Amino acid sequence: MVFCNSGRDFINRTYLYVVSLLADLKNKGLSYGLIACFLYNRAIKIPLLPIAIFYFGWKYILVLSFVMILMSVIQGIVIDKIFRKNKIKRRNNL
Amino acid sequence: MKQAIIKSSKSLLKSFPIILGTILLISLISVIIPKSFYIMIFSEDLFLDSIIGSLIGSISAGNPVTSYIFGGEMLTQGVSLLAVTAFLISWVTVGLIQLPAESAILGKKFALFRNLTAFILSIIVSVITILILEVLI
Numbered sequence: 260m261v262f263c264n265s266g267r268d269f270i271n272r273t274y275l276y277v278v279s280l281l282a283d284l285k286n287k288g289l290s291y292g293l294i295a296c297f298l299y300n301r302a303i304k305i306p307l308l309p310i311a312i313f314y315f316g317w318k319y320i321l322v323l324s325f326v327m328i329l330m331s332v333i334q335g336i337v338i339d340k341i342f343r344k345n346k347i348k349r350r351n352n353l
Numbered sequence: 354m355k356q357a358i359i360k361s362s363k364s365l366l367k368s369f370p371i372i373l374g375t376i377l378l379i380s381l382i383s384v385i386i387p388k389s390f391y392i393m394i395f396s397e398d399l400f401l402d403s404i405i406g407s408l409i410g411s412i413s414a415g416n417p418v419t420s421y422i423f424g425g426e427m428l429t430q431g432v433s434l435l436a437v438t439a440f441l442i443s444w445v446t447v448g449l450i451q452l453p454a455e456s457a458i459l460g461k462k463f464a465l466f467r468n469l470t471a472f473i474l475s476i477i478v479s480v481i482t483i484l485i486l487e488v489l490i
Contacts, residue, residue, distance in 0.1 A: 295467050
């Protein structure tokens with residue numbers, strides 16, 4: 260049972276579904292920054308918060324979640340800027 | 354609210370086999386691997402510890418519940434909270450194993466940049482979290 264579970268987790272199917280959905284949304288105009296922001300925020304698992312609080316305490320989890328949400332926005336902005344610069348460079352080269 | 358509680362308890366029940374399996378595996382590992390091994394891997398240097406924690410988290414994959422249990426056990430083995438935080442964050446945000454799939458679907462450049470920035474941010478987030486906690490406590 261343990262190995263079945265770990266094997267199933269190894270290639271996370273849900274992750275692939277999410278990435279495929281994001282690829283669809285990208286084709287419809289979603290920016291890379293928003294995709295990065297979404298993927299970073301997937302790390303905050305609300306249903307698993309009780310377990311996390313049990314192991315690390317509510318103060319730690321609260322601070323960690325807050326900082327992670329903040330950083331996800333920063334990551335989105337950084338990736339958006341990098342890809343916008345690349346787009347402009349490509350346009351200038353053409 | 355009631356629906357949310359039911360959904361959360363259902364997902365907790367679903368992840369129960371994973372939790373049980375991980376606890377059983379960790380109890381085996383904790384007997385096999387002595388405490389000195391963790392002390393050997395994680396130095397006293399906090400910055401280096403967070404990098405090592407991030408690296409271990411990056412190459413690992415699986416359910417976040419597993420990372421919580423691993424993190425909790427690492428804390429009891431004497432690993433610093435900074436390293437454990439970096440490990441927890443990089444476990445879920447950096448996916449070296451999922452990188453080929455991500456690059457195939459979303460583009461190689463994006464996947465590389467995202468994972469690289471997530472790795473760097475996992476160290477920064479862990480440092481900020483610990484600093485805030487030190488101020489709060």
